[in-house]
Amino acid sequence: MAVAGFFYVSGIVLAVDAVMTVRTSQGSIAWIVSLLTVPYVAVPLYWIFGRTKYYGYIDARRTESKDMQPIVDRVVPELPEFVVHLAGHTMNFRVMEELAAMPFTRYNETDLLVDGEQTFTAIFEGIASAQDYVLAQFFIIEDDELGREFKTALMSKARAGVRVYLLYDEIGCIRLPGNYLRELKSAGVDVSAFNTTKGLRNRFQLNFRNHRKVLIVDGRAAYTGGLNIGDDYMGRNAEFGAWRDTHICVRGPAVQAVQFAFVEDWYWATHRVPELNWVPERSDSGDKNVLVIPSGPADDLETCGLFFLHAIHSAKHRVWIASPYFVPDPKVVSALQIAALRGVDVRILLPEKADHILVWLSSFSYFNETEPYGVRLYRYQPGFLHEKVMLVDDDVAAVGTANLDNRSFRLNFEITLLVVDQTFGTLVKNMFERDFANSRVVGQGELDAHSIWFKFGVRVARLMAPIQ
Numbered sequence: 001m002a003v004a005g006f007f008y009v010s011g012i013v014l015a016v017d018a019v020m021t022v023r024t025s026q027g028s029i030a031w032i033v034s035l036l037t038v039p040y041v042a043v044p045l046y047w048i049f050g051r052t053k054y055y056g057y058i059d060a061r062r063t064e065s066k067d068m069q070p071i072v073d074r075v076v077p078e079l080p081e082f083v084v085h086l087a088g089h090t091m092n093f094r095v096m097e098e099l100a101a102m103p104f105t106r107y108n109e110t111d112l113l114v115d116g117e118q119t120f121t122a123i124f125e126g127i128a129s130a131q132d133y134v135l136a137q138f139f140i141i142e143d144d145e146l147g148r149e150f151k152t153a154l155m156s157k158a159r160a161g162v163r164v165y166l167l168y169d170e171i172g173c174i175r176l177p178g179n180y181l182r183e184l185k186s187a188g189v190d191v192s193a194f195n196t197t198k199g200l201r202n203r204f205q206l207n208f209r210n211h212r213k214v215l216i217v218d219g220r221a222a223y224t225g226g227l228n229i230g231d232d233y234m235g236r237n238a239e240f241g242a243w244r245d246t247h248i249c250v251r252g253p254a255v256q257a258v259q260f261a262f263v264e265d266w267y268w269a270t271h272r273v274p275e276l277n278w279v280p281e282r283s284d285s286g287d288k289n290v291l292v293i294p295s296g297p298a299d300d301l302e303t304c305g306l307f308f309l310h311a312i313h314s315a316k317h318r319v320w321i322a323s324p325y326f327v328p329d330p331k332v333v334s335a336l337q338i339a340a341l342r343g344v345d346v347r348i349l350l351p352e353k354a355d356h357i358l359v360w361l362s363s364f365s366y367f368n369e370t371e372p373y374g375v376r377l378y379r380y381q382p383g384f385l386h387e388k389v390m391l392v393d394d395d396v397a398a399v400g401t402a403n404l405d406n407r408s409f410r411l412n413f414e415i416t417l418l419v420v421d422q423t424f425g426t427l428v429k430n431m432f433e434r435d436f437a438n439s440r441v442v443g444q445g446e447l448d449a450h451s452i453w454f455k456f457g458v459r460v461a462r463l464m465a466p467i468q
Contacts, residue, residue, distance in 0.1 A: 012036070071263070074278045075256060082107060082253040082280055084289050086420060091314040091396060093291070096418060099303045099310075100293040102260075108252030109286025110419055112399070112427045116234040119227050119247040120146065126217045126249075127153045133163040133276065135216040135262050139172035139209065139401075142230030143180045150229045151180060155187035164189045165274060167266055169210040172228070192269045208297050211401050211412035213247075214262055219277030221251045222258040224415055225399055226387045235383065240353060242383030244435065246322075248399040248417055250290055253280035257292035261415055264294075289420040295402065296413035304402050305409035307416065309335050311392050315344045320391045320432050322349040323404035324384070325356070326363040332404070333369050340374030347376045348404070349435055351385040359405065364458045367446055377442035380435060388416075391432060395425040 012035075084106040086093045097103055113119040127134055134157055141147055158164040166184060168176070170193040184191050194210040215223045225247030227233045235243045250258070256278060267273055295303035308328075312319050312335040319339055326348060328336070340346045348370070354360030371377055390398040400416030402408040419425075450458075 068263070068267070068273065071260070071273070071278055075260075075280070078280050079103070079105075082282070086289060089420070090316050090393065091311070093420070095310050096291055096293065096307065099295075099301065099307055100291055102257050102292055104289050104291045104420070105253040105257070105280070106289050107282030107286060108250055108254045108288040108290040109283035110288050110290065110417075110421075110424055111249040112424065112431065113223075113225065113247040113249060114431060115245055116146075116227060116243060119223075119225065119245070120234070122247075122249055123215055123223055124149070124153055126215065126221055126223065127157060130157055130162050130217045132218045133165070133274070135165050135167075135214070135259065135266075135274075135276075137167040137210070137212055137214040137262055137265065138229050139169045139211045139213060140228035140230060141168055141173050141176050141180075142228075142232075143175075143177055144231040145236070146231050146234055147176075147180070147229050151184060154184060154189050158184075158188035163274070165266065166191045167194060167210075167262070167269060168192075169194045171209050172211075190274075192266070194265060195269045207411055209407075209412050210265060210296075211408065212261070212265070212294075212415045213401055214258060214415060216255065216259050216262060219255055219259055219279070220281070221249060222255045223247055223249045224258065224401065224417060226401065233386075240355070240384040244380060244383055244385040244387060246387035246389050246399055246431070248419075250288075250417060252283040252286055252288075252290070254290040254292055254417070256280050258415065258417075261292065261294040265413065287421075288424060291418040291420075293400070293416040293418060294414070295408075295416070297411055298413075302410055304414055304416075305329065305332065307398075307402075308332055308390075308404065308409075311390060311396070311398070312336060312339050312346075315339055315346075315392045317343075318345045318391065318393050320345075320347045320349070320429075321404055322385065322387045322389045322432070322435065324351050324386045324388075325359045325403045325405040325407075326350050326366055327359055327405035327407075328366065329406055329409060332409075333366060336370055336375050337373045340370075345376075346374065347378060347432075347436070349378045349380060349385065349432070349439060352379040352381055352440075353384050355384060361458050361460075364446075364450075367442060368448075371442060371444060371446075378436055378439035379442060380439045382438050385435070389428060389432075391425060391428045393425075394429070395422045396420055397425050397428040399428075 082105045083103045086104055093104060113122055136154065154164050154166065166189055181191050213224055213228055226245040227247050231237065232240065233243055233245060235241065259276060263273060293307055309331055336346055350363060367377060388400055388402055398416050398418045400414060402414040402416055408414050
């Protein structure tokens, strides 16, 4: 009786919480009904999946201001030389800057890194060149050939006197053996989990994940994009074959913005602020305008989702998006429909193969809401497509860690680099065109050709979209 009473009382209390905090009316109603009718099942699920705001991180932001203020005091006087106001463009970049809580900077150089070989060659060269410190943050780290090469590189620099900090997501790295981390620590690497479940209110919350993949060298170069640390990302997995992914390297004042996002995460995990280089410098030859957009469930607004919305609504003749997962919310679906109806060339590049079956099934449910209205959907054929890239018109390109799905919009910590530059935009356009040439166009009514049981699975998977 006591156990039953606990669950029913908890169900009532959490139903009130759902009314007050769940962001959509559909989500609130679903949770309320479940919590009041089947509390034995719904209460544990709500503890794990119920919240969309990461309150512990929000509290840490409020308390960290004193520790972070010296950084702000050092960076702000240097900014006027590097801040650029992009007026006269078809896109209102002030919106992007407000979402990012950071300004665009100029005098950056950017390298588009296509697939694992280019990306990890650049990353390992960057680590080898470090003189003062290396900051590394990854969602997934595997103890395989590439993972051990990464570990060796970090350990080598730490033993040489370079400060090395490694932040990992404990959910993404659930298979990483403890011995891997112990070896890093014994070599002098400062290692920490992101500590997703830190704090009483987060004890059972497994839904918030730090999905960022970032590496920073001496405050002079930063790398981010879709690739984690593992052999899969080098195309060594026989099941997936070739792994199609994209990273970006930036040098210039934008690096300090990437570094600030890392330090916020590091502070949440450790309550320490490392001594770093906060003096921005123009790159040797670059003139790219770059905005760094960190996003996550501690933001006041849904930064990532609003970023996609504004970019799609701003497009005049092209929106090309590559994402391994296509589980957009209704607002993004509407934005894609309206853009296509306006005559914009809207294309979504998706993988043919599935790595997460529920997300893969969910994507089918959006085909009939997009393809009939002029949105062209492509399925990449040679292997698994994992890149997270967007091109708007000819000169606005985004490369980062965010997928076109609810998890990236609301639940994950992500980071995106927005580059406004004609030359870089052309590189991204050419990359997309190669990928489209290696893809098939999704046919009209493709979902309708499947069996009733497949369609049923698609609808069930769609119902779970808010937590995928």
